Amino acid sequence: MTKQVSVFLENKSGRLAEVCQTLGKNGVNIRALCIADTSDFGILRMIVDTPEVAVRCLRDGGFSVGETSVLAVEIPDVPGGLGGVISLLGNVNVEYMYAFFTTVEGNAVVVFRVSEEEIPSVVEILGRNNIRILPAEDVYSL
Amino acid sequence: MIWDPYHECMDLEQRRELQAHRLRETVARLSANVPFYRQAFRDVDVQPQDIQSIDDLALLPFTVKDDLRDNYPYGLFASPLSEVVRVHASSGTTGKPTVVGYTAEDINLWAECMARSIGCSGGTPHDTLQVAYGYGLFTGGLGLHYGGERMGCTVIPMSSGNTERQIMMMRDLGSTILACTPSYALTVADVAADMGLQPEDFKLKSGIFGAEPWSESSRQAVEEKLGLSAHDIYGLSEIIGPGVANECSNKGGLHIFDDHFVPEIINPETGEVLPDGEYGELVITCITKTCLPLIRYRTRDISCLHRDICPCGRTHPRIGRLQGRTDDMLIIRGVNVFPSQIEHALLSIEEAEPHYQLIVRREGHLDVLEVQVEVSGEIFADTVRRLEEVEKRIAHAIRTTVGIGVEVKLVEPKTIARSEGKAKRVIDLRKEE
Numbered sequence: 001m002t003k004q005v006s007v008f009l010e011n012k013s014g015r016l017a018e019v020c021q022t023l024g025k026n027g028v029n030i031r032a033l034c035i036a037d038t039s040d041f042g043i044l045r046m047i048v049d050t051p052e053v054a055v056r057c058l059r060d061g062g063f064s065v066g067e068t069s070v071l072a073v074e075i076p077d078v079p080g081g082l083g084g085v086i087s088l089l090g091n092v093n094v095e096y097m098y099a100f101f102t103t104v105e106g107n108a109v110v111v112f113r114v115s116e117e118e119i120p121s122v123v124e125i126l127g128r129n130n131i132r133i134l135p136a137e138d139v140y141s142l
Numbered sequence: 143m144i145w146d147p148y149h150e151c152m153d154l155e156q157r158r159e160l161q162a163h164r165l166r167e168t169v170a171r172l173s174a175n176v177p178f179y180r181q182a183f184r185d186v187d188v189q190p191q192d193i194q195s196i197d198d199l200a201l202l203p204f205t206v207k208d209d210l211r212d213n214y215p216y217g218l219f220a221s222p223l224s225e226v227v228r229v230h231a232s233s234g235t236t237g238k239p240t241v242v243g244y245t246a247e248d249i250n251l252w253a254e255c256m257a258r259s260i261g262c263s264g265g266t267p268h269d270t271l272q273v274a275y276g277y278g279l280f281t282g283g284l285g286l287h288y289g290g291e292r293m294g295c296t297v298i299p300m301s302s303g304n305t306e307r308q309i310m311m312m313r314d315l316g317s318t319i320l321a322c323t324p325s326y327a328l329t330v331a332d333v334a335a336d337m338g339l340q341p342e343d344f345k346l347k348s349g350i351f352g353a354e355p356w357s358e359s360s361r362q363a364v365e366e367k368l369g370l371s372a373h374d375i376y377g378l379s380e381i382i383g384p385g386v387a388n389e390c391s392n393k394g395g396l397h398i399f400d401d402h403f404v405p406e407i408i409n410p411e412t413g414e415v416l417p418d419g420e421y422g423e424l425v426i427t428c429i430t431k432t433c434l435p436l437i438r439y440r441t442r443d444i445s446c447l448h449r450d451i452c453p454c455g456r457t458h459p460r461i462g463r464l465q466g467r468t469d470d471m472l473i474i475r476g477v478n479v480f481p482s483q484i485e486h487a488l489l490s491i492e493e494a495e496p497h498y499q500l501i502v503r504r505e506g507h508l509d510v511l512e513v514q515v516e517v518s519g520e521i522f523a524d525t526v527r528r529l530e531e532v533e534k535r536i537a538h539a540i541r542t543t544v545g546i547g548v549e550v551k552l553v554e555p556k557t558i559a560r561s562e563g564k565a566k567r568v569i570d571l572r573k574e575e
Binding site: 004006008009010015036037038040041043045062063064065066068095096113 | 517518522523524525526529530551552553554555556557
């Protein structure tokens with residue numbers, strides 16, 4: 001399963017830059033990211049090439065850091081592609097999703113976060129419909 | 143160990159007689175030597191011979207901090223300066239410092255009381271006592287120091303600060319008792335953990351923590367993180383310094399050494415003496431000091447008194463865990479709020495760190511209390527919904543404890559200033575508006 005690294009950020013100028021610089025100094029490359037924000041704080045979620053290094057260097061830098069299992073799913077890069085995949089998931093609650101910067105063999109790659117309990121059924125549904133979930137190693141080396 | 147079994151376990155009737163005798167002498171001495179008290183006793187029409195039993199304490203006038211300021215620096219001294227061997231002073235954050243003097247007898251009395259306190263905390267002559275209270279005009283450092291030497295401990299006079307070095311000495315010298323403020327003990331515990339040290343790396347068995355109010359939950363946190371038994375100590379420079387009262391191993395309140403310092407609890411608004419068990423302002427009368435024996439000194443500390451006999455064998459009454467101060471009490475929308483109540487509520491939330499800060503501001507005509515809480519590894523979640531849930535739970539716990547709604551703001555780890563002395567928990571912006 002792909003590991004996503006997430007970081008708690010107060011809404012203060014310069015904090016995002018500090019995260020990125022810390023990662024850069026430690027040779028960590030960001031593959032995909034999104035920020036969820038409220039008026040007081042934000043949560044930065046990232047897929048990186050070396051999650052263990054990212055977690056360690058950010059923690060050492062005094063950040064509050066978490067690690068979550070997510071699904072990286074190949075989506076046909078055509079109009080209606082994402083809608084088609086989501087509609088397959090029916091009642092599954094997708095907590096959040098965001099896309100990778102690059103494509104794989106013409107397909108877009110999207111990160112899905114669903115609850116731990118729902119992961120097996122999502123894996124089963126996507127498999128049945130020939131939608132590929134990328135293995136973690138492939139994701140980190142994208 | 144019980145340092146002075148004769149006085150600490152004295153029969154109650156016998157102690158009342160001792161107290162009455164000592165109070166009579168103190169009042170006579172003050173009437174003779176201190177014009178302020180001569181006038182104050184005249185104002186309430188009390189002659190030294192009117193004091194027969196310790197119950198007659200209620201006839202005497204109160205002394206307040208402003209009386210010390212008005213007679214700054216030496217006006218209340220009952221001994222000539224030639225007999226004064228030491229002065230200490232309070233921090234003076236709200237004006238002139240409060241200067242207190244000690245004769246050689248006073249220093250001796252203080253060391254005795256501190257030795258009793260160390261004994262209450264489980265100390266013996268075989269212990270190594272690391273004093274991480276500040277040394278200097280503040281009474282904490284030298285108070286513990288002299289008490290430790292009196293007990294026969296090996297004393298390490300570290301003073302506060304320089305935390306990594308503090309921890310290195312604690313480990314290398316095998317300190318068995320740590321004495322500092324509870325907030326600094328938490329800092330020491332956190333830094334030790336950051337240095338990769340476990341409780342097993344230290345020989346600590348006991349902690350003597352005081353100089354600021356702290357909660358039962360803070361006690362648990364320090365005990366777990368440092369692997370020791372944490373004891374509350376109480377004192378104030380105006381009375382003598384630390385060693386006025388101390389918790390024994392039963393931890394059911396702090397034994398107040400009332401053969402020297404006689405406690406009362408009063409209603410802070412009316413001055414009326416309250417029954418045992420009720421919370422109010424702690425008032426203390428010094429009956430053995432020579433240089434600065436204060437009569438019915440209003441400490442501004444909120445506590446209560448228990449007189450049932452403690453299983454440890456000491457017959458001294460106990461004061462309840464300090465609930466805050468009449469002067470650091472915040473009034474938010476008309477409700478009395480003590481920072482210690484907020485701390486207690488916060489620590490009932492398992493994810494919350496004991497590091498917090500209160501910011502009070504006025505929006506329009508309404509007081510707003512913002513509680514900043516650090517996001518620890520345990521609180522952190524990768525969805526806004528879950529973090530907002532934590533905020534709501536914290537706000538709910540505080541509302542249940544204190545009775546007012548607050549704004550909870552999560553902040554990044556280690557962004558709230560750690561203190562090396564007394565923690566500064568409250569920033570009241572209303573005063574600047």
